[in-house]
Amino acid sequence: MKEKRSSKPTPSQQQHTQEGSLREQWEQECGPVLAQDPIPTADFDRMFRQIETTIQQEQTHSPWYEWGTHKRYMATLSVVLVLAGLILLFRPRADLHLYPTYRMIFIVCLLGIFFAFHVWYLLRPLYKPAPSWLAQHLLPWFGLFLPLILALWPLASHTTHSHSPHTSSILKETVVCLVLGCVSTAPFFWFSYRMARHQPIGYLLLSGAAGGLAGNLILQLFCPKFGTVHLVLGHATLGFLLWLILSILHKRLPNRHSHFLS
Amino acid sequence: MYTDEELMIAHRTGDPQAFRLLFDRYAPLLLRLMKRGIHRASDAQDLVQQTFLQLHRARHDYRVDALLRPWLMTIALNLKREFLRRSQRRPEILTPEFATESAVEPPHAPYDPVEQRQQAQRVRAALTLLPDNQREVIELHWFEDMSFPEIADLLNASLSAVKVRAHRGYKLLKEHLADTASS
Numbered sequence: 001m002k003e004k005r006s007s008k009p010t011p012s013q014q015q016h017t018q019e020g021s022l023r024e025q026w027e028q029e030c031g032p033v034l035a036q037d038p039i040p041t042a043d044f045d046r047m048f049r050q051i052e053t054t055i056q057q058e059q060t061h062s063p064w065y066e067w068g069t070h071k072r073y074m075a076t077l078s079v080v081l082v083l084a085g086l087i088l089l090f091r092p093r094a095d096l097h098l099y100p101t102y103r104m105i106f107i108v109c110l111l112g113i114f115f116a117f118h119v120w121y122l123l124r125p126l127y128k129p130a131p132s133w134l135a136q137h138l139l140p141w142f143g144l145f146l147p148l149i150l151a152l153w154p155l156a157s158h159t160t161h162s163h164s165p166h167t168s169s170i171l172k173e174t175v176v177c178l179v180l181g182c183v184s185t186a187p188f189f190w191f192s193y194r195m196a197r198h199q200p201i202g203y204l205l206l207s208g209a210a211g212g213l214a215g216n217l218i219l220q221l222f223c224p225k226f227g228t229v230h231l232v233l234g235h236a237t238l239g240f241l242l243w244l245i246l247s248i249l250h251k252r253l254p255n256r257h258s259h260f261l262s
Numbered sequence: 263m264y265t266d267e268e269l270m271i272a273h274r275t276g277d278p279q280a281f282r283l284l285f286d287r288y289a290p291l292l293l294r295l296m297k298r299g300i301h302r303a304s305d306a307q308d309l310v311q312q313t314f315l316q317l318h319r320a321r322h323d324y325r326v327d328a329l330l331r332p333w334l335m336t337i338a339l340n341l342k343r344e345f346l347r348r349s350q351r352r353p354e355i356l357t358p359e360f361a362t363e364s365a366v367e368p369p370h371a372p373y374d375p376v377e378q379r380q381q382a383q384r385v386r387a388a389l390t391l392l393p394d395n396q397r398e399v400i401e402l403h404w405f406e407d408m409s410f411p412e413i414a415d416l417l418n419a420s421l422s423a424v425k426v427r428a429h430r431g432y433k434l435l436k437e438h439l440a441d442t443a444s445s
Contacts, residue, residue, distance in 0.1 A: 039291070039294055040290065040303075042289075042290075042293055042303070048285050048289075050311060051285070051311050051314050051318075055315070055318055063319070065319055067322060068322045068323050069320075069323050125320050125323055126316050126320070126336070126340045126341065127316075127317075127337050128418075129340075129415075129417055129419075130343060130418070131418075132418075200344070201344055201348065
């Protein structure tokens with residue numbers, strides 16, 4: 001009985017045997033040569049010296065991206081959250097007491113949560129497995145269009161609202177909000193740039209969407225205009241505008257990727 | 263003989279020798295990984311250097327109880343994948359000349375070396391025709407000698423998904439090889 005039990009392979013042994021047999025089968029079919037894929041030669045000393053030089057150069061400008069990931073993440077998030085808190089405390093929108101509370105909480109939370117997701121993807125360390133294709137492609141586009149969806153959400157209880165949506169020209173209001181959105185998100189871009197260890201694929205789109213969400217969060221707390229046209233033109237287009245600005249500025253900024261040989 | 267993890271902890275605390283030892287231990291293996299599918303030697307070397315630079319930048323994230331090899335492999339794979347996507351191309355096949363020039367022959371080269379090289383060439387060519395997710399699993403399992411659970415961790419996929427990819431990839435690989443042989 002004891003002998004029988006000891007001869008029975010454990011699940012991990014079974015798995016190992018299965019993997020081994022699969023590997024053996026492949027090697028029989030495709031040749032043992034691939035199992036002995038040769039180790040390439042290169043000037044490893046020169047390669048290491050170049051890495052050392054790059055590291056030494058990086059140390060001269062106190063690299064924030066070397067901080068732990070949680071610290072980088074919290075620091076970048078807090079830039080926007082502190083600014084939003086200050087606005088809420090000292091210069092909240094004039095109609096805050098009339099604005100439906102549930103709607104305000106819902107919009108602020110939604111923008112805040114998706115902004116946090118975007119920042120996480122922006123600062124995601126490379127030792128973590130890559131996010132799924134769907135997440136990589138859907139998240140930034142959703143982030144860009146979320147403010148538009150919110151702008152088109154009708155505000156039913158504004159019949160008693162004291163602030164008219166058409167007190168000045170639409171163009172002027174739009175420009176003011178877009179400029180305000182760009183200025184208020186500048187610290188976020190500066191922080192996220194300094195905190196990023198590398199620029200992932202879709203970096204500009206992701207950054208633009210994150211900036212758009214942050215800017216909309218701040219505008220939601222600050223701007224009392226509630227007309228759909230103003231919200232669409234002055235708030236929802238902010239992410240697209242920031243994406244455009246970043247695309248123009250991108251080539252002028254030093255890249256975090258150090259190309260050693262090219 | 264220090265473990266990888268001991269060296270990483272030493273590097274984190276500022277020991278300059280530890281990083282060099284890690285580089286000596288892993289750079290050749292990572293270069294081999296990068297060269298599979300990337301034709302230009304300078305690009306492959308650049309990616310190995312990027313991998314170590316990213317490892318250095320992330321040293322304060324390193325936890326004492328974590329294994330270093332999966333960390334390093336994930337960084338390398340992510341960088342390689344991004345490189346291929348940025349250059350919008352499929353992995354390339356090594357030409358026999360390139361493979362011969364840049365590689366050390368294995369110590370025990372069995373059978374006919376010419377035939378062996380040609381066969382390896384055919385299999386590598388067939389590998390490049392596989393979908394990315396299947397090729398990655400096969401390369402890691404086959405070349406890097408990693409177990410399926412390790413690969414699942416590395417690719418952020420379930421164990422069953424990794425096995426399915428491996429079996430599908432293997433089936434496709436056999437079909438491609440059969441096509442090559444018949445043509």
